[in-house]
Amino acid sequence: MLLPVMPPVAPMLAKSAKKIPAGMHYEGKWDGFRAIIYRDGDEVEIGSRNEKPMTRYFPEVVQAVREHLPPRCVVDGEIVIVTDDHLDFERLLDRIHPAKSRVDELAERTPASFVAFDLLALGDVNLMADPFEKRRAALVDAMADAGPPVHLVQATTDLTVAEQWFDQFEGAGLDGLIAKGLRDPYQPGQRTQVKIKHDRTADCVVAGFRWHKSGGVVGSLLLGLYDDEGTLHFIGVSASFPMKRRAELVEELAPFRMGDEVFTEHPWAEWARAEAHEGKRLPGGQSRWNAGKDMSWEPLRPELVVEVAYDHMQGTRLRHTAPFRRWRPDRDPRTCTYEQLEEPVSYDIASVLSL
Template sequence: MDESIPRALQPPVAVALAKLVKTFPGPGALPGGMWAEPKWDGYRAIVLNDSDGVTLWSRQGKELSRIFPDLCAAVRAHVPPGVVLDGEAVIWNGDRLDFEALQRRMVSSRAALPVLVHELPAAFAAFDVLAVAGQDIRSVPFAGRRQLLEELARDWAAPLNLSPTTADMDLAKTWLKDLPATGVEGLVFKGGAQPYDGSRAWLKLKTKSTFDAVCAAVIGPITQPQAIIAGLPVDGQLRIVGRSTVLSTRVGRELGRQLRPALPGHPWPEEISETSLNRFSKDKGPVHLTLVEPIVVEMSADVAWSDQSFRHPLSMLRSRPELDPADVELPPHLEW
C-alpha cells in the first residue's frame, strides 16, 4: 500500500467552500440529491497522514500540528497512512462548543500548551476524505467519498469523530432547530454527485437567533448613526457584546429620531479598542462611541458567541422603545 500523499494534495490544499444561502435549499438545489451536515464552530483543518508523519493544516495553508498534538496522536493511532481528511477541529466545554478555547491554543506558548490540552482536549469532526491509500479521490462523487469515509471511521475512537450527515431533509430541519444550543452554527449542504474542488460548490445556511439587546451607544452622529453598539447584562453589568452591521441611511435616520444624548453616569467609556468589539480582530485601533440613553433594540445574530461577546456583526431588526432596558436579560442560549 502506498503511504505517500499525492503531489497534488501537498499543502496548501484548496479546500471546498460553501456559498451562504438565506433559506433552506430546495430538493433540486444540488446535483445527485442533497445531503446536510452540521456546520461546526471550530477550525477548518486538512489532516495529512503521510509516510513522514501526521500534519494538520488550516484552510489558509498554515500548519496547526503544534497546536493540536492530541489530534495528531489520534490520527497516527487510528488512520492508515496515505489518507487526507477534511474536517473541523473543535473543543467541547461541557455540552457546548468553545471557540475561545481554540483561540487560547493559538496564542499559547509551548510551555503552556500541555495544560490547555489536558484541561480542554480537542476533537476532530471529519466530514470528507480527499485521499485513500495514497490515491487522490477528489473526483469521486460525494456519495462515494462519504462511503469511503465511513469505512475509515468504523474503528475510530475519541477524539476522532465522523461528522453526521443525512439525506433526510426533515431530520436536517430538526438539526437546524436543535443543534444551535450546542454552538453548531447551522448546516452545510452537499450534492451527492459533486466532486471535491476548491470552489464554493456547497451551500451553507447559518442559524440566526433573535433577542432583545440594549443600544447604549452608536458609531457616528446621534442623528444618523452608522452602527449600533449592543449591550447585554453579564455578571450584573451592562457589557458591550458586539456591534451591528452598517445601518442603511433610512434605518439610521429613523433610529436617530429615538436616541437621546447620554446623561451623566453612563456605564460605558467614549472610546474603546477594536478588540472590545471583537477580541480576535487584527485591528487594535480605538473606536469612538457616541454615548446615548439606553433603548431596547431587537437584534439577530448567529451562534458564534465567545465567552462574553459575539464574533460576527449583529443585524438590527427593529427598535423596541416600548420596552424598559432594565428588563433585558441575557438570552438563555448564551449562558455558560
C-alpha cells in the same frame, strides 16, 4: 511530506439558505475551527480556512491523527472543544497563543477533538474530482477503526431526520446544518454547499461604537443586554454596513456620544482601563487574530435600542456579527435583557459525535 493533494488547499465553502433543501446529504454545522488534515506517516499538518497552518496550536490533535487516521490521507473536517457536554468556541480561541508552554498546558486541560466530514486523498489517490457520495463512502471505510478524539460526522439523506437534527443539535452547541450535493466534486474555496442556520432577532442596547478602518464613518455598533441584577453586558457587535449607511450612523449616534464622563457614568467605564482587558474579551481588548487591529471604541449613553438578527449564542455572547434590522425607539433600554433570547433544548454532544 509527499501526498497526491498537498497543502495549502482552500476548504470548500457554503452559501446561506432559509430552509433545508430536499434531495441532499445533511450534516450538523460544527462551531469550531475548519481544518484540513494532511498526514503522511508521522508527518502531520493542519491547514486552516485561510490556508495557514494551525499545527502548532493543537499538538493533541496531531497525536490523535497519527493514532486514528490512515497513514497517508488528506481529510477535511472541524476541530472542536467540548466542555460541559457542549461545544465551546471560546476555548478554541484561547489556543491561538504565541507561547508553546501555554498551548501545551491548554491541550492538556481542554483537549480538542477532530470531526471528519470529507476525504480529499487516500494513499496515492486524489479523490477531489470524485462525486461526494463516493468520497463519503471512502471516508466511512477509512475511519472504520477510528476512535475518540477523532470522529466521523453523523450524516443522513433523509430530510425528515435532517429537520429533527436542525432543532436538536443546537442544544449541543452546533449552529445549524450543512447540505451537500451527492454528485459534487470537491471545489476548493467555492460556495457550492448550503448552510442553514437559525434566524432570530433580539432588541439590544447600543452602548458604544468603533470607527471604520477607513476613518470618519462608523465601523460597528457595540451591543449590550441587561442581566437580572441590572448590569449591562457586552454581547457582540453589529457591522457590515454599506459606506453610505456608515456615514449616516455618525450623525444618528452624535447626540448620544459621551466625553470624559465615560469614566464615571458609562456602564462599561472600567473597560476604558487597560488592566480590565487582560484575559477578557471586551470592547477595546486586544484582537488575538490581528495584533495591529485598532479595537478602541467610543462610548454612547445607553439609550438607543436596535433590533438585530442573530443565529447562535456562545454562552452569554453572540457567536457571529449581528446584522442590523432597525432602530427601536419604542423600547426602553432597561427592558433589553437576556430573557428575550430563545434557549435551545439541551442535547448531549456525545449523541452528536457518535454514529
